[in-house]
Amino acid sequence: MLEIVRVGKRFGSRQALEDVSFTVERGEVFGFVGSNGAGKTTTMRIVLGVLSADSGEVRWNGRAVDADLRRRIGYMPEERGLYPKMRVGDQLQYLARLHGLGRADAAAAVTRWTERLGVGDRLGDEVQKLSLGNQQRVQLCAALVHDPEVLVLDEPFSGLDPTAVEVMSTVLRAKADAGVPVIFSSHQLELVERLCDRIGIIADGRMVAVGSVADLRARGGASAVLDVEGPPAGWATDLPGVEVLVDGDGHTRLRLAAGTDDQDVLRAALAAGPVREFRRWRPPLTELYRDVVRASPAPGDAAA
Structure with a gap:
């Protein structure tokens, strides 16, 4: 080693x-x-x-x-x-x-x-x-x-x-x-x-x-991609345990906190409009790299 x-x-x-x-x-x-x-x-x-x-x-x-x-x-x-x-x-x-x-x-x-x-x-x-x-x-x-x-x-x-x-x-x-x-x-x-x-x-x-x-991928929590037809603006904003990453033109990507039931999220999406797609999102390394670097403290921050 x-x-x-x-x-x-x-x-x-x-x-x-x-x-x-x-x-x-x-x-x-x-x-x-x-x-x-x-x-x-x-x-x-x-x-x-x-x-x-x-x-x-x-x-x-x-x-x-x-x-x-x-x-x-x-x-x-x-x-x-x-x-x-x-x-x-x-x-x-x-x-x-x-x-x-x-x-x-x-x-x-x-x-x-x-x-x-x-x-x-x-x-x-x-x-x-x-x-x-x-x-x-x-x-x-x-x-x-x-x-x-x-x-x-x-x-x-x-x-x-x-x-x-x-x-x-x-x-x-x-x-x-x-x-x-x-x-x-x-x-x-x-x-x-x-x-x-x-x-x-x-x-x-x-x-x-x-x-x-x-x-x-596990560091950032689970993510899901939904394609909801004609949902009202901000339909996912107040869902518990959910962070909205992308929301526009009927395409929504969410980050689910640990323990969040994806079926609850699906039910909320169905209430917002017809769901054409619902799947787990596996971000590529390019996206993971960007998120990890952005989340890391700048030099000197830890000592401040």
Whole structure:
């Protein structure tokens, strides 16, 4: 298990991370989401030792992560970290050797991963001559070539076409199924929702939510969508245990407090007019993310 334990980091007067804590279990794909500048990349760089934390620590299987353990992590930076004028095959073999693989094992690993990720025919090309999408595939090969025990990927899907996204998603899921903890950041929340077992949301350097999509939905209470024909204005406003989220043009969306009987809500809707639709609403991650970030206190509010 990878543990990030109360990590803090300050750059000058700016508190970039404040008591950031979460875990990534073996065999789990963990989505790390937040706006630009929220602290995702800083956290990942601390995991890798590129930055040092001012407080807290990073642990792998209960042991503080040191230089030896970091050799077993596969890292994909947001900014491509490849040598642009070096050939793909030479570069990947060089990186594999740096991680301790012998020459034959390194060559076999390069062949395996480049073929798996669809760049096996580009081994003799300079990185700078590849498309941005293929450079991204090679960057993932670099993270995988030494068979890492942990994968930490910063925006791995950026710039990929749908086919490449599917290939990369399949690879990450397969690594997780083999017991590898996988953490990646992304602004593509639909993809995060589809691929991840759990999600961590960071805002202004603080973790504001961690859990599965189902967990995040449960935080906001149950919601229902009703399509009532010609209801009177404000028909649902005074219903007990109900918050009106949307009401207009015959379309109403409600949030039901815990313990609210949805059949009571349905009866009230039928009294307001013919009900054409009544169903539970399962908000997508994009909406859950927005609600969680809006509900989180601004920096300094908790101490005020």
